[in-house]
Structure formats: C-alpha cells, structure tokens
Amino acid sequence: MKRIILLGVLSIFGFTACESELDQAPLSNRNASNFYNNETDFEQAIVGVYNALNYHEISQFFLSEVRSDNIYIAGLAGVRDWIPVSNFSRTLITNPLIANAWNDPYVGILRANTVIEKLNENVVPDENVRNRMEGESKFLRAFFYFDLVRFFGGVPVIDKIITPTEALAISRSTPQEVYDLIVSDLEDAIALLPETPSEQGRPSSVVAKALLGKVFLTMSGPTYNISGPGLGVDNTSKALTLFNDVIRSGQYGYVNDYASIFGSRSEDNADIVFSIQHINDGVGGNRGIGTTLPTDMYHEPWARVNMPFGGGVPSDGLITPSNQILASFEDADVRDDFSILRNWVDANGSTSNEAMITKFLDLADIPVDRFNWGINFPVIRYTDVLLMKAEILLKSGPSQEVDNIVNSIRSRAGLQPLSNVDLDTLLSERQKEFFGEGLRFHDLVRTGKVIDVINDWEDIDDTANVMNPMEANFIIYPISQTQIEVNPGLYEQNPGYN
Incomplete structure (x- = not known):
C-alpha cells in the first residue's frame, strides 16, 4: 500500500487541502468527465481516497487522547490550539483543530462518492476488481462518517456527487441517520471485499467486520441526553458476532513483543487489523505521504x-x-x-x-524533516478486538474468558494475572495498552464512564485549576464557525459552546 500511496499523491488528480464539505463537485485540472476511463484511472482515484485518511491520527490524538485523562496540559502562558481542547473550553468554535476534524473527512467523502458513482462495468469490466473498488470506497466512506459522528454527533449525510450550491441546502442528519449509512456501507463492504486484503493497508471483508463491530459497540453506548455517538440501543450481540468472526478468521494474532507492534520495520504484523500507511521517503517536504x-x-x-x-x-x-x-x-x-x-x-x-x-x-527511522515520519498508525488492532469482545462479555458479569483475554495481554506486558476482572479493570488495561493511540476518550464515552472519570481525575490532577468540569455537552465538539457562517441558519450549534 505504501507504494500506491506515493503514486496517488503524485497523480494527476490534484486534490488539495482546500477541499471542504461544501466543495462537493470534484475540482481538478482533469475533471470527472474525462478522467474515469479505465481501471488504472479508478485505481489512482481510490488511492486519492486513501490519501484523505492522513487527517485521522492527528484528529484522534488532539480530540480524543488530549481530551482524556491520559494527558494534562496546564498551558498557563500558551495559546496553542490543543490547550482549550484539553481544558474543556466553551469557546472552541473558531479552533482550527475542530475545523479540520470536520473538513478533512468530507474531502475523503467527496472522493469516495465520486468513485462509487462513476464506477461501472464499461470502464472496469472485471467484476472482482470492480467489487473490490466499490467495497474499498464504501469502507472508507463509512470510516470518514464514523469519525464525524463520534466527534460531532449528527452531520450532513452526503452519499452522492453534488454541487456546492446543492450542499448549501443540506442540513445535519441525526446520529441514527449517519449510522444508517455507515452500517449499510460496511455491510456492502463485507459482501464485496475479498476475505484477505489485496495489499497491506487495504481493507478486507474481515477488516470491515472489525470496524462494523466497533460501530455497533459505539452505537450501544448511552445517549447522555445529547445528540451524540451513543444511541442507547443494544447492538452488542451483533458486535460480538463480528468480533468472533475476526478472531476465527485466523488472519491476526498475538505479537509477543509489545514494542515490535509499532516499529517501522515490523509495522504490518499480526496485531494490526487495519492501519494508515505512511512513507519516510528520505526526500522531505510535506507531501502528504508521511505523518507528523x-x-x-x-x-x-x-x-x-x-x-x-x-x-x-x-x-x-x-x-x-x-x-x-x-x-x-x-x-x-x-x-x-x-x-x-x-x-x-x-x-x-x-x-x-x-x-x-x-x-x-x-x-x-528518522526522516529528513519533521513532516514525513514513516511509521504507520494503527486504527484497529487484534488486541482491541479481543478487549472489545471482553467488554461485551462483561455485560453478563466477570468470567474466566474475560480473565483469560486480559491476562494474555498483561502477560505480554510482563505483568502477573488478575482474576474477576470487571469493567473498571478492563478500562484500566485498555488505557495502558492503547495509550497514545487516540482511543481513551471514545472508550470512556462508550462505556458511560466519561463524566465521572474525567471529573474525578480533574479533582486530583488539575493542579493549575485550568479545566472546566466535564459535562455531557463536551462529549461532542461544536460545529466550526466557518461552517455556521457559510449559510446562517442551516446548522444548529451543538449545546454547551459559545
């Protein structure tokens, strides 16, 4: 996949960072009407969709990791964008991190919509290839919307090519409506994709099952009486079935050495279900193929x-x-x-x-400059799948199976086994296992723990007294002021922000 990412960045597509949710008509020197002529064109177009993933780890780090009890930033003299995010400020509507977390997924959605709509048997006659292309595009579109619904709740659902003028009339859908598209896309991806990835960094039907399981688990979280990522419905049995399918596939497994899961020379290992691929090309310059x-x-x-x-x-x-x-x-x-x-x-x-x-x-593996680290970013790990399965099993109370899952992970960490593992213990193990990977805030939200855990932590760790108390409204972020001003009245601002 790393080779193909480079090809896509240098291709004639010319997608740029200025694309936004309101720029839904594809913009390039070679437009959609004269580009999608053969299989090679579509392969390059799909690489453009993958390239849009580069925002993901940055948004997850600053808006989930930094937002959680994993990180403390006093920031008494600073004006950095992440400080008010960490401190639960109510004045985030002009924060660039919030704007990027909204805009960047829509760049990927635009690209995915274009591929899905243009794809047909006349230009890609091989049915297996065509199915894979559609499956990858729908997987990625679901991926982008899953990020959006977790950070903002309801967002505009755009599942086809539209003009900028048409975009001005599309209001926010409910979280349920966003999830409807996510689930539909992932179910299609499961049916269309091969059982094993065609290349590192691409999804398979098994990868799509892992992501759909996480989606169902997230939907099953509490609502907190807000329009957020939790719907308060019980889809955990569906999630458990999908996680078991991933486990039984035999494609993934334990990696005995924790550090080797993340090393740039061993990054496509058995613990990685899906990751975002990056290149340290030894050249330098922020060309979108490395990570910062x-x-x-x-x-x-x-x-x-x-x-x-x-x-x-x-x-x-x-x-x-x-x-x-x-x-x-x-x-x-x-x-x-x-x-x-x-x-x-x-x-x-x-x-x-x-x-x-x-x-x-x-x-x-130090790059030429700070923009181009070649390390991949793990999105879903086999360890995550196992621990999410254990989380579901705990709905019936502690069990030997839960203990076995947790203790296998503790053993790799060099620790002694535990017994009668409960949800708090499981979350503590997840916190240490996935530290730095952007999962912690989502974990607390999904399990109904976020308000109590964050406030208890603030009482102890906020020695500079800079943090607002955690409240339900802070589970999701505000809509960026730039979006509000494009068409005043189209979007209603999320409560809790000014």
Missing part, C-alpha cells in the same frame, strides 16, 4: 538535543502524560518505558521531568 504524529507528541526542548531538525511541542503548551496515567503503570509494565519518556537531559545539561509520549517515535 511523533512531532506532535515529543517536546521541542528535547528535540533541540535529539533531533536533526526543528519541531516538537513548544514549552508553552507541553503535552504531558497525566500524573494519573504515570502512576497507573506497574513497575514491571513494559508498555510504560516504551510509550513514555519520563525524564531527559536538555540543552543545558539539566534533567527535565516533563514526561512525553514516545510510542510512535522510531529513532532508527
């Missing part, structure tokens, strides 16, 4: 000593693991030393105790 994620995690004062280029989180907005997460790791837990650097020596030779995230920092 490690740079968004490590500290700029550390980088001055240890990196050959600038970048990193500046001192006025350091993103640091919370005291709570630091204290939660047992002494023998290998995930601690791999995921977190607790202290380091600065340019003056002094020891800094400002801990930082190093999970995706591969010093054996």
Whole structure:
C-alpha cells in the first residue's frame, strides 16, 4: 500500500487541502468527465481516497487522547490550539483543530462518492476488481462518517456527487441517520471485499467486520441526553458476532513483543487489523505521504538535543502524560518505558521531568524533516478486538474468558494475572495498552464512564485549576464557525459552546 500511496499523491488528480464539505463537485485540472476511463484511472482515484485518511491520527490524538485523562496540559502562558481542547473550553468554535476534524473527512467523502458513482462495468469490466473498488470506497466512506459522528454527533449525510450550491441546502442528519449509512456501507463492504486484503493497508471483508463491530459497540453506548455517538440501543450481540468472526478468521494474532507492534520495520504484523500507511521517503517536504504524529507528541526542548531538525511541542503548551496515567503503570509494565519518556537531559545539561509520549517515535527511522515520519498508525488492532469482545462479555458479569483475554495481554506486558476482572479493570488495561493511540476518550464515552472519570481525575490532577468540569455537552465538539457562517441558519450549534 505504501507504494500506491506515493503514486496517488503524485497523480494527476490534484486534490488539495482546500477541499471542504461544501466543495462537493470534484475540482481538478482533469475533471470527472474525462478522467474515469479505465481501471488504472479508478485505481489512482481510490488511492486519492486513501490519501484523505492522513487527517485521522492527528484528529484522534488532539480530540480524543488530549481530551482524556491520559494527558494534562496546564498551558498557563500558551495559546496553542490543543490547550482549550484539553481544558474543556466553551469557546472552541473558531479552533482550527475542530475545523479540520470536520473538513478533512468530507474531502475523503467527496472522493469516495465520486468513485462509487462513476464506477461501472464499461470502464472496469472485471467484476472482482470492480467489487473490490466499490467495497474499498464504501469502507472508507463509512470510516470518514464514523469519525464525524463520534466527534460531532449528527452531520450532513452526503452519499452522492453534488454541487456546492446543492450542499448549501443540506442540513445535519441525526446520529441514527449517519449510522444508517455507515452500517449499510460496511455491510456492502463485507459482501464485496475479498476475505484477505489485496495489499497491506487495504481493507478486507474481515477488516470491515472489525470496524462494523466497533460501530455497533459505539452505537450501544448511552445517549447522555445529547445528540451524540451513543444511541442507547443494544447492538452488542451483533458486535460480538463480528468480533468472533475476526478472531476465527485466523488472519491476526498475538505479537509477543509489545514494542515490535509499532516499529517501522515490523509495522504490518499480526496485531494490526487495519492501519494508515505512511512513507519516510528520505526526500522531505510535506507531501502528504508521511505523518507528523511523533512531532506532535515529543517536546521541542528535547528535540533541540535529539533531533536533526526543528519541531516538537513548544514549552508553552507541553503535552504531558497525566500524573494519573504515570502512576497507573506497574513497575514491571513494559508498555510504560516504551510509550513514555519520563525524564531527559536538555540543552543545558539539566534533567527535565516533563514526561512525553514516545510510542510512535522510531529513532532508527528518522526522516529528513519533521513532516514525513514513516511509521504507520494503527486504527484497529487484534488486541482491541479481543478487549472489545471482553467488554461485551462483561455485560453478563466477570468470567474466566474475560480473565483469560486480559491476562494474555498483561502477560505480554510482563505483568502477573488478575482474576474477576470487571469493567473498571478492563478500562484500566485498555488505557495502558492503547495509550497514545487516540482511543481513551471514545472508550470512556462508550462505556458511560466519561463524566465521572474525567471529573474525578480533574479533582486530583488539575493542579493549575485550568479545566472546566466535564459535562455531557463536551462529549461532542461544536460545529466550526466557518461552517455556521457559510449559510446562517442551516446548522444548529451543538449545546454547551459559545
């Protein structure tokens, strides 16, 4: 997949970052009417859809990881975009991180809609190839909408090519209506895709089952009396069936060494169900084929000593693991030393105790510049599938099967087994296992724990007293002011923000 990503970025498509939800007519030098002529054209077009995934890890890091009890940012002197996100500010409507989390998925939706609508047997006569292309496009469209519904609740559902003028009249759908499209697309993807991926980084029917299982589990979460990602319906039996299908497929399994799950030389391993592919091409320049994620995690004062280029989180907005997460790791837990650097020596030779995230920092594969780290980003891991299955099983209470799942993961981390694992224990294991991967806030929301857990944590960790109390309205984000102003009155702002 990494080879194909490069081809797509350099192709004649010319998609740019300025595309937005309101730019639903495809814009390029070679337009839709004269591009989709053969299978090669469609392969390049689909690579353009994959390339739109590059926003995902950045949005998940800043809007889920940073939003959670995993990260504490005092930010008393800073004006960085992530500080008000972390502190549950009510004034986020002009925040660029919020705008990007809305706009970027719609770029991918535009591209997917175009492929789906143009695809036909005249230009792609091979039915198997055509089915794969449609399946991949629908999987990706569902992926984009799943991000949107988790961050914003109801959003406009656009499932075909439309003009910018037509887009101005499309209001927000309900979360249920968004999920209807997501579920339909993933069910189609399951039917259309091959059982094994055609190439690393592409989905198969089994991958689509894993994502649909997570969708059903998310839908089953509580509503909190808001129009958010939880519908308060019980789809957990559907999710369990899908997770069991993934497990029984035999395509994935345990990786004994935790660190090797994430290394750039071993990243397509048995624990990775689906990941976003990146390239360190050794050239440099922000061409959209690498990731900036490690740079968004490590500290700029550390980088001055240890990196050959600038970048990193500046001192006025350091993103640091919370005291709570630091204290939660047992002494023998290998995930601690791999995921977190607790202290380091600065340019003056002094020891800094400002801990930082190093999970995706591969010093054996440093790029030419800070924009092009080649490390892939795991979206769904086999470990995640197992622990989501255990979460469902806990609806019937603790069991040996749940203990076995949790203890197999603890064993890899170098820890002793537990018994009678309950939901709080399971969430604690998920917190440490997936630290830095953008899952924590979603986990708390889905399990009904987010308000109590965040507020209890704030009472202890918010030593600078900069955080607003967690409330239900903060489960989703506001609609960006840029969207509100395009057609005043079209979108009603999410409650809790001003």
